[in-house]
Amino acid sequence: MVRITSAKLIKKKRSVFYRISAWLHLWLGLISGIVVVIVSLTGAALTFEEEWRYLFQPYQHAESQGRSFLPPSVLADSVKKAYHLPGVSAVMYRGKDRSAVVPWYRDRANLLVNYVDPYTGKALYSQRLNDDFFRIMIVGHYELWLPRKIGKPIVAYSTLIFVITLITGMVLWWPKKWTKRSRNQSFLIRFKASFKRLNYDLHNVLGFYSLVVALVLALTGIVYGMEWFNNAVYWTASGGKKAEFTRVMSDTTLTPLNDQVEEDLLYARLQKTQVNLEDEHATIGYPRGESGTWTLTVNPKPGTRYLETTQQFEQHSLKLLQADIPYARANGGEQAMRINYDLHVGSIGGITTKIIAFLVCMISASLPITGLIIWLGKKKKAKEKAVS
Incomplete structure (x- = not known):
């Protein structure tokens, strides 16, 4: 009897935790969605900045x-x-x-x-930094093309919210039972399924595969946007310094x-x-x-x-x-600060990690969109059910 009661209690707690995670995932995702899309797309555009410059700007060469x-x-x-x-x-x-x-x-x-x-001293090209495409992308990525005092905290706290949605998304993704069917649903995208199912898989499955890298990109970005977070990372990594x-x-x-x-x-x-x-x-x-x-x-x-x-x-x-x-x-704090940029832009492991960072940026930009489509579909279904 005690065992049955304990099992029911655990199940009830899990159910409450799941509902709280679902609520946070939905509303925090809706609040931060547009900012996450902009920051992710500008981040993707900046990933191969050096490569694009070298390829298309002849004045980069000598x-x-x-x-x-x-x-x-x-x-x-x-x-x-x-x-x-x-x-x-x-x-x-x-x-x-x-x-x-x-x-x-x-x-x-x-x-x-x-x-x-x-080698020759010949002047090749001159440009105002604010007219440069990649500079425009950086300003959007860092402060949404708004005054810095306004845009910077919006980006930083939206990124923090995005971290929470990633974690709650993992809670929602986790299957209740590990069966062959649940594994297929959790790890595979069914491209031949209906649009509704395909959209769900793109949100659910891609969100899982990109989770770890997306967390790294987001947390290293917060280091630049929040002084208290920056100080906390330094203090932790340096052992209290x-x-x-x-x-x-x-x-x-x-x-x-x-x-x-x-x-x-x-x-x-x-x-x-x-x-x-x-x-x-x-x-x-x-x-x-x-x-x-x-x-x-x-x-x-x-x-x-x-x-x-x-x-x-x-x-x-x-x-x-x-x-x-x-x-x-x-010390560890100084090392964390120095390597933070390379982790954030994906350059830490060369072209391979840059490609991974680019793909995860594109996935991150898609998550608020596919999530919104899922929510609108459920809202429409609930409305039709209420009418009938």
């Missing part, structure tokens, strides 16, 4: 023909002269047979991206080095290291203002960011002020 890279001052002067600019913000070397990028940043609305041949940020500034009382170009000195210093500029990416960032610093960023694994390191130097003396700890020696 032929070495056995020549070496020119120093950054030459590339900067070429861009300033060609496009009548008062200055540049950085010189970015992107490897063999790739053009260098020399941006000019005046303010958020006026950022020019300039491409130059690193808080992220520390130290801003370094140049000594405004110093004077420039005599007859020497600071960026070229940094470039010469870079050449003396084990960095291979034909295989690695390197960026020399110019100081902003009298107290700004030079930055030297090296990425030994282009296409990802987690191994990227940055050094900051005093503006005039070029004294090293601050340097990143190598990834392997950083």
